[in-house]
Amino acid sequence: MSSHSSFRRFLLLGRPAADAVLAAPGRDARIDVIRGLSLLIIFINHMPGNVVSAYMPHNYGFSDAADIFVLLAGVSAALAYGGLIEQRGLAVAGLKLGARIWTLYIAHIAVFIIVCGVVATAVTRTQNPLYIEAINIQPFFRDTVEALIGALTLTYQPSYLDILPLYIVLLALFPAIYYAARLSPLLTLACSLAIWQAALAFELNLPNGNAGVWFFNPFAWQVVFTLGVVIGRAAQLGIRAPRLPWIDVMAVAFIAFAWAVKITSGNPTGIAALNDWFDSVQLGSDKTNLAWTRLLHIGALAWLAIRWLPAGTALAKAAPGRMLASAGQNSLHVFCAGIVLSIIGQILLAETSFDPGVQLLICAGGATILTGLGIFLSWYRSITKRGASAESAPARGAQPSRPSFSSR
Amino acid sequence: MTVVALGSSATAGSGASADDKSYPAVLQAELRRRLPGAEVRVVNKGVGGQSAYDMLLRMQPDVIDEKPAIVIWQTVINDAIRDIGEDKLGKILRKGVSKARAAGIEMILMDLPWLPREGRYPHYDDYRAVLAKTAQDQGISLFPRYAMMKGWSNSRQFTPEELVGMDGLHLVDAGYRCLALRLADGIVAGIGPVRIEAAGNSARQTN
Numbered sequence: 001m002s003s004h005s006s007f008r009r010f011l012l013l014g015r016p017a018a019d020a021v022l023a024a025p026g027r028d029a030r031i032d033v034i035r036g037l038s039l040l041i042i043f044i045n046h047m048p049g050n051v052v053s054a055y056m057p058h059n060y061g062f063s064d065a066a067d068i069f070v071l072l073a074g075v076s077a078a079l080a081y082g083g084l085i086e087q088r089g090l091a092v093a094g095l096k097l098g099a100r101i102w103t104l105y106i107a108h109i110a111v112f113i114i115v116c117g118v119v120a121t122a123v124t125r126t127q128n129p130l131y132i133e134a135i136n137i138q139p140f141f142r143d144t145v146e147a148l149i150g151a152l153t154l155t156y157q158p159s160y161l162d163i164l165p166l167y168i169v170l171l172a173l174f175p176a177i178y179y180a181a182r183l184s185p186l187l188t189l190a191c192s193l194a195i196w197q198a199a200l201a202f203e204l205n206l207p208n209g210n211a212g213v214w215f216f217n218p219f220a221w222q223v224v225f226t227l228g229v230v231i232g233r234a235a236q237l238g239i240r241a242p243r244l245p246w247i248d249v250m251a252v253a254f255i256a257f258a259w260a261v262k263i264t265s266g267n268p269t270g271i272a273a274l275n276d277w278f279d280s281v282q283l284g285s286d287k288t289n290l291a292w293t294r295l296l297h298i299g300a301l302a303w304l305a306i307r308w309l310p311a312g313t314a315l316a317k318a319a320p321g322r323m324l325a326s327a328g329q330n331s332l333h334v335f336c337a338g339i340v341l342s343i344i345g346q347i348l349l350a351e352t353s354f355d356p357g358v359q360l361l362i363c364a365g366g367a368t369i370l371t372g373l374g375i376f377l378s379w380y381r382s383i384t385k386r387g388a389s390a391e392s393a394p395a396r397g398a399q400p401s402r403p404s405f406s407s408r
Numbered sequence: 409m410t411v412v413a414l415g416s417s418a419t420a421g422s423g424a425s426a427d428d429k430s431y432p433a434v435l436q437a438e439l440r441r442r443l444p445g446a447e448v449r450v451v452n453k454g455v456g457g458q459s460a461y462d463m464l465l466r467m468q469p470d471v472i473d474e475k476p477a478i479v480i481w482q483t484v485i486n487d488a489i490r491d492i493g494e495d496k497l498g499k500i501l502r503k504g505v506s507k508a509r510a511a512g513i514e515m516i517l518m519d520l521p522w523l524p525r526e527g528r529y530p531h532y533d534d535y536r537a538v539l540a541k542t543a544q545d546q547g548i549s550l551f552p553r554y555a556m557m558k559g560w561s562n563s564r565q566f567t568p569e570e571l572v573g574m575d576g577l578h579l580v581d582a583g584y585r586c587l588a589l590r591l592a593d594g595i596v597a598g599i600g601p602v603r604i605e606a607a608g609n610s611a612r613q614t615n
Contacts, residue, residue: 048489048490048491048492049489049490049491127524127525128523128524128525128528129523130485130489130523130528130529132417132422133416133417133456133457133485133486133489134457134486134489134490135457136417136456136457138417138420138422138456139422139456141422142422142424158457159457209455209456212455212456265495279499279503282496283461283464283496283499283500283503284459284461284462284464284465284500286465350489350528350529351528353527353528353529353530354491354528354529354530
């Protein structure tokens with residue numbers, strides 16, 4: 001029963017009980033593997049109309065890879081920057097966070113420029129205008145100056161270039177969310193939900209272009225990120241999810257319900273009052289403003305993953321898990337490469353009239369390149385780190401490091 | 409009389425040299441010229457890259473709340489590109505049409521553009537068929553943009569460049585202008601006078 005009380009104490013007060021048995025914190029391969037997998041799914045889904053995307057999770061549930069990506073962003077921010085706040089204080093963590101946000105910003109701008117170049121090349125070579133339409137990049141060709149300023153200020157986001165701006169805003173909010181979660185995770189989640197609902201009521205969102213709004217409304221998606229921060233904070237404290245079979249059962253039941261709703265067409269219940277609801281989840285989902293169904297679905301998935309997927313490094317033992325983990329560990333690079341590749345993929349698909357063989361080839365080829373990139377970057381880091389530590393060891397010894405002198 | 413132009417980039421006016429060269433802007437000028445005395449307003453609600461479902465979500469705030477007599481819905485292009493499924497599209501369109509109808513708004517659906525090489529999108533004609541069938545079943549007008557553009561291209565009145573712009577899709581100024589003039593023809597000749605009268609009456613009543 002101690003895990004129950006410890007978990008309850010954590011939810012209310014942000015602390016485990018003093019006598020609680022805690023899990024030893026260590027790198028959790030589940031995060032890397034699942035993130036790697038969701039990066040590949042995002043790549044496939046960013047080539048709409050391809051045959052593989054018809055089998056991707058968004059066809060079988062309310063939430064999709066984007067929700068997982070944002071949730072894991074919260075988890076890993078809590079582990080990385082939350083840990084830094086605990087060890088080095090807010091100032092150092094804030095600087096690190098600022099550096100990370102700057103990196104994300106530069107990456108976003110670079111991807112924007114590359115995508116514009118790719119599309120411009122494709123359109124002038126093929127005379128097919130729809131490539132511009134498909135990713136809403138007309139403003140860049142129509143009024144380049146305005147669009148460029150919009151891109152730099154994140155107020156113009158072509159399709160598919162909308163996740164990094166969300167990530168930037170969420171990371172900027174991280175210290176506030178983290179400190180709140182330290183006080184009381186339950187209260188933090190309640191506030192987060194209240195902000196989301198208020199934004200819905202007052203139709204708050206950030207502007208995108210002349211008439212539109214952000215595809216991922218930060219006022220809504222901060223809920224998923226906050227949930228991730230709370231999960232990450234629990235992991236940081238070594239708090240285990242309590243054994244509550246009724247929650248397991250409810251989570252499975254909800255996921256099964258979502259699956260049943262998504263694979264049917266229309267309203268099988270025959271209750272007229274539910275017609276609109278069935279239409280709303282079957283015809284399209286409210287990805288911009290999040291929806292309770294999305295949130296419950298990602299919550300159920302997260303609960304089951306925490307409870308039933310083996311913790312530690314078990315998931316990354318076998319080769320597929322290890323490869324996915326490599327992609328997940330280098331998520332920014334793999335994500336950016338995936339965006340560019342998926343847009344090149346869209347063009348190749350259309351130029352080959354969506355030939356089924358080419359579709360499979362592009363999906364498999366892209367997934368191979370992305371996992372290959374992840375594996376390469378992990379390897380690259382490991383060999384450069386080895387070199388760096390060898391070099392820096394004598395350098396550190398030569399430095400007059402004050403604490404060590406005074407202590408001796 | 410208010411007309412709302414709901415649509416994606418062709419409505420927003422991409423490819424046009426200036427804001428007043430988009431088709432809704434030209435349509436407004438033309439309707440004002442042809443219907444002196446009537447206070448005509450054409451509201452541009454085009455957002456580039458949007459699917460039919462995205463626009464269905466905008467139907468209440470962007471269309472119904474503007475209280476127009478007519479809404480011109482230019483859509484389906486992004487659904488055809490993404491191949492979202494014909495049944496799904498048909499459902500979305502029917503919902504949009506009935507929403508507008510329930511609010512007492514006349515709807516004109518706009519056909520897809522003609523493309524120099526449609527083979528890239530094997531289901532392009534299927535999606536056009538969904539659009540045509542919806543218009544027929546619901547008894548609303550389908551503005552024959554595809555046939556018009558194809559005609560322009562065959563008659564060689566315009567070079568392909570002039571017709572679809574440097575990006576090959578977006579009507580440049582001349583194309584937008586022709587589109588707007590033909591729409592104005594339809595509105596003035598067909599439902600126009602009746603509607604204006606009705607709009608005038610209701611305006612007097614509410615005043």
